[in-house]
Amino acid sequence: MTDSFEARGLREKLIESIRQKGISDEEVLRAMKKVPRHIFMDPAFLHHAYVDKAFPIASGQTISQPYTVAFQTSLLSVKKRDKVLEIGTGSGYQAAILAEMGVRVYTIERCRELFLKAQQTIATLGYNIHFFYGDGFEGKEQYGPYDGILITAAAPEIPPALLKQLKTGGRLVVPLGKGDYQVMTVAVRTGEETWEYSSHGTFVFVPLLRGTQEK
Incomplete structure (x- = not known):
């Protein structure tokens, strides 16, 4: 499948509608216009790919609404x-x-079907992204610390392991x-054992689950 x-x-047209909804980060909008x-x-x-809505994908998951993608990405401030x-x-x-923004991306997926499919899709676009199959609650400490951590599913609380994998000054969006x-929340690491939190409106996400799913 090609562009x-x-x-x-x-x-x-989609990007212009997102801009009108209040997204002003031009680097985010530029990347979304390209991908x-x-x-x-x-x-x-x-045929609904450029409608500003979420849609089902495999394994009971969704591809997020473009506005939500833009909003979360803007909050990361990377x-x-x-x-x-x-x-x-x-x-993916x-x-x-x-990746289009020039960020070094490390991404974890718990569902093997999605993990494999996302790698295939990204390969067609040529982005250099590091994929991992596993439990996202644990993060990937060996590749940290991170400037940003983005959680794309609803968490009842922020996994402590992820907070500790942020750099000082780094931002976690969940x-x-x-x-x-759910309340879109930003946690900024301000010191060795200190974080500051802020809230940024309500959204609806599928739940963040523990463990892995082979099928």
Whole structure:
């Protein structure tokens, strides 16, 4: 599956709608304009790739709404060459956005089917992303510390292991909460054992699960 003039035009319209909703980080918007979302979609929803909505992918998961991707990525406040750990690879779309921004991306997926599919998709785009199959609650300490950690599923609380894998000054972005809605939360590491927290509106995410899923 390749990009096309039509798809690029639809992306430009999508990005303009996201900008009108308040996203002003031009580097994030530039990356989203470049990455072809339709390549990450289930064929059944292909014609809706540039609608600002979430859609199902394999294993009961979703590809996030583009506005949500832009919002979370903006909250990370990362720059080129920064190191980011993503918890929940999913389709690989979010990882591709970060890679397009020049970020060094390390991403963990607990579902083997998604893990394999995302690698195949990213390979067609040529991004250099480090993929891992495993439990995201534990992070990847051996590759840290990270400038940013992005959790793409709803967590009842922030896994302590992830907080400790942030650099001082690093930011962790997570949809936090146990109910039907979650609060987008940013944790900034301010010292060896100190973090500052801020809240940034409510969203709906699939839950962050422990362990791995072979099928």
